[in-house]
Amino acid sequence: xxxxxxxxxxxxxxxxxxxxxxxxxxxxxxxxxxxxxxxxxxxxxxxxxxxxxxxxxxxxxxxxxxxxxxxxxxxxxxxxxxxxxxxxxxxxxxxxxxxxxxxxxxxxxxxxxxxxxxxxxxxxxxxxxxxxxxxxxxxxxxxxxxxxxxxxxxxxxxxxxxxxxxxxxxxxxxxxxxxxxxxxxxxxxxxxxxxxxxxxxxxxxxxxxxxxxxxxxxxxxxxxxxxxxxxxxxxxxxxxxxxxxxxxxxxxxxxxxxxxxxxxxxxxxxxxxxxxxxxxxxxxxxxxxxxxxxxxxxxxxxxxxxxxxxxxxxxxxxxxxxxxxxxxxxxxxxxxxxxxxxxxxxxxxxxxxxxxxxxxxxxxxxxxxxxxxxxxxxxxxxxxxxxxxxxxxxxxxxxxxxxxxxxxxxxxxxxxxxxxxxxxxxxxxxxxxxxxxxxxxxxxxxxxxxxxxxxxxxxxxxxxx
Numbered sequence: 001x002x003x004x005x006x007x008x009x010x011x012x013x014x015x016x017x018x019x020x021x022x023x024x025x026x027x028x029x030x031x032x033x034x035x036x037x038x039x040x041x042x043x044x045x046x047x048x049x050x051x052x053x054x055x056x057x058x059x060x061x062x063x064x065x066x067x068x069x070x071x072x073x074x075x076x077x078x079x080x081x082x083x084x085x086x087x088x089x090x091x092x093x094x095x096x097x098x099x100x101x102x103x104x105x106x107x108x109x110x111x112x113x114x115x116x117x118x119x120x121x122x123x124x125x126x127x128x129x130x131x132x133x134x135x136x137x138x139x140x141x142x143x144x145x146x147x148x149x150x151x152x153x154x155x156x157x158x159x160x161x162x163x164x165x166x167x168x169x170x171x172x173x174x175x176x177x178x179x180x181x182x183x184x185x186x187x188x189x190x191x192x193x194x195x196x197x198x199x200x201x202x203x204x205x206x207x208x209x210x211x212x213x214x215x216x217x218x219x220x221x222x223x224x225x226x227x228x229x230x231x232x233x234x235x236x237x238x239x240x241x242x243x244x245x246x247x248x249x250x251x252x253x254x255x256x257x258x259x260x261x262x263x264x265x266x267x268x269x270x271x272x273x274x275x276x277x278x279x280x281x282x283x284x285x286x287x288x289x290x291x292x293x294x295x296x297x298x299x300x301x302x303x304x305x306x307x308x309x310x311x312x313x314x315x316x317x318x319x320x321x322x323x324x325x326x327x328x329x330x331x332x333x334x335x336x337x338x339x340x341x342x343x344x345x346x347x348x349x350x351x352x353x354x355x356x357x358x359x360x361x362x363x364x365x366x367x368x369x370x371x372x373x374x375x376x377x378x379x380x381x382x383x384x385x386x387x388x389x390x391x392x393x394x395x396x397x398x399x400x401x402x403x404x405x406x407x408x409x410x411x412x413x414x415x416x417x418x419x420x421x422x423x424x425x426x427x428x429x430x431x432x433x434x435x436x437x438x439x440x441x442x443x444x445x446x447x448x449x450x451x452x453x454x455x456x457x458x459x460x461x462x463x464x465x
Contacts, residue, residue, distance in 0.1 A: 285309025
């Protein structure tokens with residue numbers, strides 16, 4: 001026997017909201033044999049948008065019984081029956097919460113008609129109650145009212161139970177600790193089962209395929225399972241689980257690339273349920289070019305994904321201090337080094353108490369440009385390095401690349417390749433944005449891991465324990 005239940009509530013989670021209407025339709029496996037429905041006085045105001053959706057107002061429930069007054073009826077109707085609902089975890093969480101407040105332990109076997117429909121009626125674009133009933137010729141008398149939705153769910157159950165493979169599917173559903181019944185209502189079990197027990201980054205997608213959450217894990221499958229399990233029901237958790245329609249992943253084989261990939265993905269997709277790492281703060285770099293008069297100029301600017309500064313810095317102030325040091329050490333022009341407005345003669349702005357050779361006309365183009373070369377050449381080599389990592393498979397190596405102080409990205413190569421030829425590895429590079437977060441990840445990782453570097457281009461060797 002089945003007890004098909006539908007409820008209307010003041011909000012989306014059992015922790016903070018109350019039932020305002022409940023219906024229980026008893027189904028014997030073939031047809032409806034009994035039913036019960038009642039408005040419920042929640043003891044709190046009904047939000048306007050709920051009244052707009054359901055038509056139930058504060059005045060309607062004013063003289064309705066409290067849940068306590070109908071609890072015995074609901075308990076007896078559902079006793080020794082399978083608790084059925086369309087997205088059963090939602091309805092059951094509210095009913096269990098109401099009984100818990102009465103110090104009653106409400107334990108029932110459960111069956112979700114969303115998940116059962118996915119198994120027995122594959123191929124629908126959506127498995128909402130409205131879509132399924134419309135497609136299956138079931139009329140809903142009173143949409144978004146408890147009895148109308150419960151009756152329609154019971155009629156849908158009749159069709160589901162008449163499918164050829166229904167007995168086999170139900171037997172699987174009712175196995176102890178059945179995975180299917182603990183999954184979010186809209187995600188296929190196969191999507192979960194296909195996840196690897198490997199290190200990497202996973203992505204939750206909504207109905208349109210948009211990424212709504214990005215996470216990293218040492219074991220992707222175990223971490224995703226943790227998201228789905230748990231008896232707690234909060235507003236954010238329920239909304240989160242109900243928005244998940246698919247899960248995808250990328251394996252990395254090591255913690256460093258997982259951190260960098262997660263950081264990049266969060267900034268790229270700006271997922272709804274991620275809180276941190278969304279701020280997109282680019283690093284700064286030094287660029288040089290030759291102006292119309294032949295002088296080499298230095299410019300400080302933000303670093304785009306495919307820009308090529310000759311050295312990078314985390315902040316504009318850090319870059320500016322570095323340039324000022326070179327100006328002082330080599331007698332360069334503040335104007336041509338981008339420190340002050342190019343229209344101002346830096347003789348009057350020089351903080352070092354010396355005359356600017358350019359603004360005073362005391363040096364020619366060739367000699368000045370040589371000063372720039374002496375000041376800035378060799379900087380790139382000091383800030384260029386690779387970090388060797390483990391690959392995604394035994395026959396593979398990973399690497400993280402930083403060039404001229406700028407994080408370029410990460411990549412993987414076959415184990416037969418030597419991770420030392422810097423330019424050769426660029427063909428295998430997954431290019432990333434050089435952000436302050438990515439720089440902080442790398443700096444923190446190098447400091448924590450205490451890696452030993454080779455020279456002249458630093459190659460850090462990292463192997464996870």
